Amino acid sequence: xxxxLKVIEKDDVVIRFSGDSGDGMQLTGxxxxxxxxxxxxxISTFPDYPSEIRAPQGTVGGVSGFQVHIGHKQVNTPGDYAxxxxxxxxxxxxxxxxxxxxxxxxxxxxxxxxxxxxLRAGYKSDPFIEDKLDGMHLIxxxxxxxxxxxxxxxxxxxxxxxxxxxxxxxxMVYWLFDSKLKYTEDFIEDKFGKKPLMAEAxxxxxxxxxxxxxxxxxxxxxxxxxxxxxxxGIYRNINGNQATAWxxxxxxxxxxxxxxxxSYPITPATGILEExxxxxDLGAKSLQAEDEIAGICSAIGASFAGxxxxxSTSGPGFALxxxxxxxxxxxxxxxxxxxxxxxxxxxxxxxKTEQADLWxxxxxxNGESPVVVMAAGTPSDCFYYAFxxxxxxxxxxxxxxxxTDSYLANGSEPWRIPSMSDMPSIKVxxxxxxxxxxxxxxxxxxxxxxKWAVPGMEGLEHRVGGLEKTVRGSVSYTxxxxxxxxxxxxxxxxxxxxxxxxxxxxxxxTGDLLVIGWxxxxxxxxxxxxxxxxxxxxxxxxxxxxxxxxxxxTAQVFDGFKKLVVCxxxxxxxxxxxxxKHQKYTYHQYNKVQGLPFTAREIKDYCxxxxxxx
Amino acid sequence: xxxxxxxxxHYVAKDFKSDQxxxxxxxxxxxxxxxxxxxxxxxxxxxxxxxxxxxxIGCSSRLPYYMNTYGFHGIHGRAAPIATGIKIANPDLMxxxxxxxxxxxxxxxxxxxxxxxxxxxxxxxxxxxxxxGLTKGQYSPTSKKGLVTKTSPYGxxxxxxxxxxxxxxxxxxxxxxxxxxxxxxxxxxxxxxALFNGTAMVEVIQNCVIFNDGAHDLITNKETRDDNTxxxxxxxxMIFGKNRDKGLILENLKLKVIKFGENGYTEKDVLVHDAHxxxxxxxYRLAGMHLPDYPVSLGVIRSIKDHTYDEAMRDQHVKVQExxxxxxxxxxxxxxxxxxx
Numbered sequence: 001x002x003x004x005l006k007v008i009e010k011d012d013v014v015i016r017f018s019g020d021s022g023d024g025m026q027l028t029g030x031x032x033x034x035x036x037x038x039x040x041x042x043i044s045t046f047p048d049y050p051s052e053i054r055a056p057q058g059t060v061g062g063v064s065g066f067q068v069h070i071g072h073k074q075v076n077t078p079g080d081y082a083x084x085x086x087x088x089x090x091x092x093x094x095x096x097x098x099x100x101x102x103x104x105x106x107x108x109x110x111x112x113x114x115x116x117x118x119l120r121a122g123y124k125s126d127p128f129i130e131d132k133l134d135g136m137h138l139i140x141x142x143x144x145x146x147x148x149x150x151x152x153x154x155x156x157x158x159x160x161x162x163x164x165x166x167x168x169x170x171x172m173v174y175w176l177f178d179s180k181l182k183y184t185e186d187f188i189e190d191k192f193g194k195k196p197l198m199a200e201a202x203x204x205x206x207x208x209x210x211x212x213x214x215x216x217x218x219x220x221x222x223x224x225x226x227x228x229x230x231x232x233g234i235y236r237n238i239n240g241n242q243a244t245a246w247x248x249x250x251x252x253x254x255x256x257x258x259x260x261x262x263s264y265p266i267t268p269a270t271g272i273l274e275e276x277x278x279x280x281d282l283g284a285k286s287l288q289a290e291d292e293i294a295g296i297c298s299a300i301g302a303s304f305a306g307x308x309x310x311x312s313t314s315g316p317g318f319a320l321x322x323x324x325x326x327x328x329x330x331x332x333x334x335x336x337x338x339x340x341x342x343x344x345x346x347x348x349x350x351x352k353t354e355q356a357d358l359w360x361x362x363x364x365x366n367g368e369s370p371v372v373v374m375a376a377g378t379p380s381d382c383f384y385y386a387f388x389x390x391x392x393x394x395x396x397x398x399x400x401x402x403x404t405d406s407y408l409a410n411g412s413e414p415w416r417i418p419s420m421s422d423m424p425s426i427k428v429x430x431x432x433x434x435x436x437x438x439x440x441x442x443x444x445x446x447x448x449x450x451k452w453a454v455p456g457m458e459g460l461e462h463r464v465g466g467l468e469k470t471v472r473g474s475v476s477y478t479x480x481x482x483x484x485x486x487x488x489x490x491x492x493x494x495x496x497x498x499x500x501x502x503x504x505x506x507x508x509x510t511g512d513l514l515v516i517g518w519x520x521x522x523x524x525x526x527x528x529x530x531x532x533x534x535x536x537x538x539x540x541x542x543x544x545x546x547x548x549x550x551x552x553x554t555a556q557v558f559d560g561f562k563k564l565v566v567c568x569x570x571x572x573x574x575x576x577x578x579x580x581k582h583q584k585y586t587y588h589q590y591n592k593v594q595g596l597p598f599t600a601r602e603i604k605d606y607c608x609x610x611x612x613x614x
Numbered sequence: 615x616x617x618x619x620x621x622x623x624h625y626v627a628k629d630f631k632s633d634q635x636x637x638x639x640x641x642x643x644x645x646x647x648x649x650x651x652x653x654x655x656x657x658x659x660x661x662x663x664x665x666x667x668x669x670x671i672g673c674s675s676r677l678p679y680y681m682n683t684y685g686f687h688g689i690h691g692r693a694a695p696i697a698t699g700i701k702i703a704n705p706d707l708m709x710x711x712x713x714x715x716x717x718x719x720x721x722x723x724x725x726x727x728x729x730x731x732x733x734x735x736x737x738x739x740x741x742x743x744x745x746x747g748l749t750k751g752q753y754s755p756t757s758k759k760g761l762v763t764k765t766s767p768y769g770x771x772x773x774x775x776x777x778x779x780x781x782x783x784x785x786x787x788x789x790x791x792x793x794x795x796x797x798x799x800x801x802x803x804x805x806x807x808a809l810f811n812g813t814a815m816v817e818v819i820q821n822c823v824i825f826n827d828g829a830h831d832l833i834t835n836k837e838t839r840d841d842n843t844x845x846x847x848x849x850x851x852m853i854f855g856k857n858r859d860k861g862l863i864l865e866n867l868k869l870k871v872i873k874f875g876e877n878g879y880t881e882k883d884v885l886v887h888d889a890h891x892x893x894x895x896x897x898y899r900l901a902g903m904h905l906p907d908y909p910v911s912l913g914v915i916r917s918i919k920d921h922t923y924d925e926a927m928r929d930q931h932v933k934v935q936e937x938x939x940x941x942x943x944x945x946x947x948x949x950x951x952x953x954x955x
Contacts, residue, residue, distance in 0.1 A: 034951060037953070038951070038953050040953075040955065183951070230955055231955070232955050233954075233955060234952050234953070234954050234955075235952060235953050235954070235955060236947070236950065236951060236952045236953075237951070246943070246947065249943050249946065250943045253942065253943045260699065260702065260703050262695070262699055279946070280930060280931045280934040280935065280938075281934050281935050281937075281938030281940045281941070282940065282941075282942070282943065282946065283931065283935075285702050285703070285927065285931075287698065287699070287702060289695060289728075290695075290724055290725060290728040291724060291725075293692060293695070293725075294692070294694075294695035294698075294724070294725055294728070295695075297688065297689075297692040297695035297696045297699065297725075298695040298696070298699030298702070300688075300696055300699060301668070301686070301695065301696035301697060301698060301699025301700040301701075301702075301703065302699035302700065303699075303703075304666075304686055304696070304700060305666070305699070305700040305703035305704045305707065306703060306704065307703040307704075309699070309703075323689055324689060324692065327688065327689050331686075416955075417947045417948060417952065418947070420942070420943050420944045420947075454704075455663065455664070455665075455666045455684040455700070455704065455707050456663055456664060456704060456706065456707060457663060458661070458663045459663070460663070461662065461663060461682060461683050461684050461685075462684065462685070463632070463678055463679055463684070463685035463686070463687065464685075464686060464687070465678070465679075465685075465686060465687025465688065466671075466687060466688065466689050467687060474634060475634075475679065
């Protein structure tokens with residue numbers, strides 16, 4: 001039996017795995033996250049990686065990181081600062097030095113701290129002294145040497161042997177957290193089932209790391225985070241892209257429709273198309289189109305033919321789709337467009353996160369072009385908002401843009417699996433053959449949605465298209481008709497407000513300050529405000545998931561506060577949108593555009609500053 | 615492919631006319647295309663509600679409004695992906711795509727080659743008038759080099775696309791060519807395109823009376839057309855000419871025009887058209903023939919059976935569904951690593 005000399009009981013701990021892209025850090029982080037989740041911790045993860053597949057080795061630009069926050073209580077963010085850093089080389093230390101908590105533990109591969117590697121990382125001398133990290137718990141492990149030693153009798157080639165280094169590091173972290181190795185061992189067996197040498201080597205190195213950590217325990221504290229007390233049910237880990245895809249599949253099943261996705265690969269949205277391509281078992285039809293435009297146009301075609309049609313993309317692809325999105329606006333066909341936002345403009349920061357496509361979604365098209373705009377708040381939330389986006393698109397016969405982002409797409413969290421019987425029904429407004437002529441643009445008096453007749457339905461033949469039409473579907477350039485159609489399309493999108501849930505205030509309904517977030521700001525805003533409340537500040541928070549139309553109680557909520565501050569990862573797009581929609585308030589802004597999510601700390605600091613300015 | 619014999623409909627051409635006023639210029643070749651299409655469909659006996667006419671932008675792309683079927687007037691260049699989405703969503707439909715030389719080959723060039731490459735079961739009718747009509751007379755990707763237009767006042771300096779070569783180069787399985795005013799040949803070609811299972815690409819040589827009148831004069835006027843065109847029919851010899859005294863032979867790997875009775879050539883030397891030959895070599899040459907050395911080929915030049923995209927997708931779905939344990943979203947959500955709290 002192992003003896004633990006010093007165990008730190010904590011409510012939550014943040015661990016960051018960091019190394020060269022290609023060192024297997026994403027896998028290591030994912031395995032640790034799942035193991036923690038299976039143990040019962042709440043978790044939130046944040047992969048942070050370069051856009052190059054194999055960036056120059058040993059450089060700060062090539063560092064790939066995976067941060068996971070595990071908690072005994074509810075965890076809303078991947079954490080601001082790491083308590084434990086696993087650094088496979090000096091560049092990983094350099095890249096992460098400023099994201100470390102006080103007194104954190106750094107486990108590093110001392111074999112990689114050669115003079116050459118230290119210089120490559122941009123250090124002149126001792127990295128830990130240069131970055132003032134010498135007060136941390138430093139655990140120098142000669143991982144390369146130990147891995148070679150552990151596998152000295154293996155028949156594997158030297159390159160493959162070195163590729164198991166990540167498992168050694170993972171083994172050490174497992175010891176540090178007193179975790180079980182079983183899930184990872186099962187995973188290794190499953191993954192390398194056909195390569196027994198690789199399976200054996202990875203398992204062996206994983207255990208070698210674990211026992212090595214035990215042997216050297218005297219120099220480090222180990223952590224204990226008890227299982228979280230969360231709602232009963234069946235749970236799984238899910239990331240935002242997977243949740244988005246599954247939410248759409250759920251909506252198709254609920255609506256009794258076939259799902260069609262037409263997309264073009266683009267970071268960080270590709271995972272949605274990949275997931276759909278797998279789901280032929282559920283009848284999902286996926287087309288990897290020749291370009292972004294073909295992606296959305298094929299989806300519009302599929303929608304015309306009666307499918308729940310989807311296209312997924314990121315900012316640059318969304319720009320290419322804008323003309324076709326207007327075709328869906330004009331033809332009033334149901335369509336879900338997912339924009340997994342990344343840093344822009346142009347190619348920008350393909351693998352980093354940002355919320356700067358809000359205006360593009362709201363306004364980035366010619367003519368008066370109303371669409372419903374929504375934004376998911378957490379990785380698992382993507383399931384519900386994708387479902388809701390599809391429900392609104394179908395019931396109102398309108399395109400819906402769902403904004404997620406790189407942070408949500410790649411981040412994961414435990415998710416209490418819903419039952420399909422608990423999901424709301426979706427009522428598709430099918431046209432039926434009657435004695436009356438079918439009028440393609442005849443509308444429901446309340447929703448203003450038109451009836452959906454699809455090819456194959458006898459007697460309902462009609463034409464739609466991008467030209468302005470009369471209610472009968474005939475082309476019309478009549479001034480009054482155009483104005484009427486422009487207004488009714490707008491009113492239709494505004495009518496969706498009837499189905500938008502009220503904003504929920506986190507905290508009291510009146511107070512000194514309301515912190516406003518939207519979409520993926522959720523976790524950081526909630527964490528910051530909850531902590532401020534615990535510290536006695538009179539602060540509340542709201543997070544918007546419906547952007548157009550806004551929730552009906554928006555003004556009522558705003559009325560309760562002396563000051564409003566909008567936190568978003570752009571230069572103030574939502575704040576300015578609110579200035580148009582609700583003009584009587586003064587909106588303060590807290591913005592960040594670094595390709596990174598907020599930290600709860602910086603939001604807190606800003607709020608405290610605002611509260612002190614009387 | 616759409617079913618062809620579900621019930622007897624006994625349509626006449628008029629059944630396919632919509633109530634919309636046809637707005638093409640008087641004398642435009644498009645009128646002929648519309649009429650022969652409507653007649654061809656009436657003879658096919660496919661339920662009217664199964665037709666979808668999809669188009670992009672341009673004069674050609676107004677055609678769906680004039681068909682009393684389901685129709686989708688899309689945006690410039692994008693008819694192919696719209697048609698593709700419709701066909702994938704419901705393979706039981708018969709999807710026609712109406713496009714022009716600008717729509718399909720300039721702004722929609724990418725979609726055009728990919729639709730053909732995939733061999734999805736759609737019928738493409740490309741109205742080739744070698745000009746931009748709706749924007750009032752600019753050169754197109756098929757305009758002959760040197761053509762003087764509003765955007766090429768000193769003559770174009772670009773090589774033009776040859777539609778047949780482009781189609782076959784993109785691994786096209788069906789390529790046919792007809793002429794707008796030739797209702798008989800068009801009827802034949804449209805019906806063969808309709809019954810072909812896969813991407814059927816039909817180039818219609820079409821006259822724009824306003825901006826490029828007479829561009830195809832040598833192959834359309836009564837005096838010269840029989841000497842300047844060769845109508846290809848599967849199994850028939852490649853004979854042409856006003857007096858049917860000319861033919862095509864293959865010599866030194868090249869096509870050659872011969873005249874019967876000259877240099878000892880007779881009818882017996884002439885090639886027999888095999889539209890079903892998978893090797894594209896001869897079809898490529900036939901499709902690419904142009905004046906003055908060769909007649910322009912008309913009719914169904916290439917028609918080979920192959921797997922279609924929509925069939926392959928259906929087959930893959932059946933296979934995956936048979937093998938998968940996941941039959942519902944509830945089962946999907948509970949698959950893989952889960953835990954109970």
